[in-house]
Amino acid sequence: MVTYVDAATAPHRNTGAIRLYGPDGFAGMRKAGQLAARCLDELAALAKPGTTTDEINDFVYAFGIEHGALPATLNYRGYTKSTCTSINHVVCHGIPNEKPLRDGDIVNIDVTYILDGWHGDSSRMYLIGEVKRAAERLVEVTYESLLRGIAAVKPGRTTGDIGAAIQDYVEAERCSVVRDFCGHGVGLLFHDAPNILHYGRPGEGIELKPGMIFTIEPMVNLGRPHVKVLADGWTAVTRDRSLSAQFEHTVGVTETGCEIFTLSPAGLHKPPYRI
Numbered sequence: 001m002v003t004y005v006d007a008a009t010a011p012h013r014n015t016g017a018i019r020l021y022g023p024d025g026f027a028g029m030r031k032a033g034q035l036a037a038r039c040l041d042e043l044a045a046l047a048k049p050g051t052t053t054d055e056i057n058d059f060v061y062a063f064g065i066e067h068g069a070l071p072a073t074l075n076y077r078g079y080t081k082s083t084c085t086s087i088n089h090v091v092c093h094g095i096p097n098e099k100p101l102r103d104g105d106i107v108n109i110d111v112t113y114i115l116d117g118w119h120g121d122s123s124r125m126y127l128i129g130e131v132k133r134a135a136e137r138l139v140e141v142t143y144e145s146l147l148r149g150i151a152a153v154k155p156g157r158t159t160g161d162i163g164a165a166i167q168d169y170v171e172a173e174r175c176s177v178v179r180d181f182c183g184h185g186v187g188l189l190f191h192d193a194p195n196i197l198h199y200g201r202p203g204e205g206i207e208l209k210p211g212m213i214f215t216i217e218p219m220v221n222l223g224r225p226h227v228k229v230l231a232d233g234w235t236a237v238t239r240d241r242s243l244s245a246q247f248e249h250t251v252g253v254t255e256t257g258c259e260i261f262t263l264s265p266a267g268l269h270k271p272p273y274r275i
Helices: 023-046 054-067 133-153 159-172
Strands: 004-006 019-020 084-089 090-094 107-116 118-127 183-185 192-196 214-215 219-221 227-228 237-239 245-248 249-253 259-260
Touching: 019 084, 019 192, 023 107, 023 118, 023 214, 023 249, 054 084, 054 107, 054 237, 090 107, 090 219, 107 133, 107 245, 118 133, 118 245, 118 249, 133 159, 133 214, 133 219, 133 245, 133 249, 159 192, 192 219, 219 259
Parallel strands: 004 019
Antiparallel strands: 084 090, 084 107, 090 237, 107 118, 183 192, 183 214, 214 249, 219 245, 227 237, 249 259
């Protein structure tokens, strides 16, 4: 049985109940989401051949501190970095290091800031130098799948409608949707109920109600959907070594549809980024 609770009076932990936020919550998420989006805008100039993912990590940390925010991933369940950088066949949770980005890479950079207690969570793909058409197309398909998932968000519809919109499009484009990871409730908590699957059937799952806030973050593989987590306990990669891509927005359900909190203020929604 699904329980919906007023976020203002709910315990500050994940109880499995779905929080419904009011105007104050939406205002807080707007600010946190826009800070994450601004950081991702700035990273468009840094994501180039020769830049190390450690340098990207350092920028994310410094940008947050400069604007009064903390990276949510830093020291989260033992994770020691301020962002995740997932390159080529890495599906998600890639750990920044001293290895430089190379011409032809594709990389997802995932940023979550805690600003005044609110979590703004978003990620984008970046094309490094000259990228092969197959990789570019995968990024295009993944971004379009995110938009189709967001378009399914309306009161009275279900989480299954979101998943079906993503899955139907991705599989028609001869790509696959990762099943092992999903979107999630977010707001005063980094990870909260409900889970947002990126596959499913229309009409199934949890009913969407005004005030719900969650991420939609499809991971799409050029090959098969299967993944494995490496020995570091974080890095997830495609089992068949095929390329993977991901985009993520944080959205809030409104009376008529949804609000996207993490839209790029500079219009840098998907690569190639003209800066």
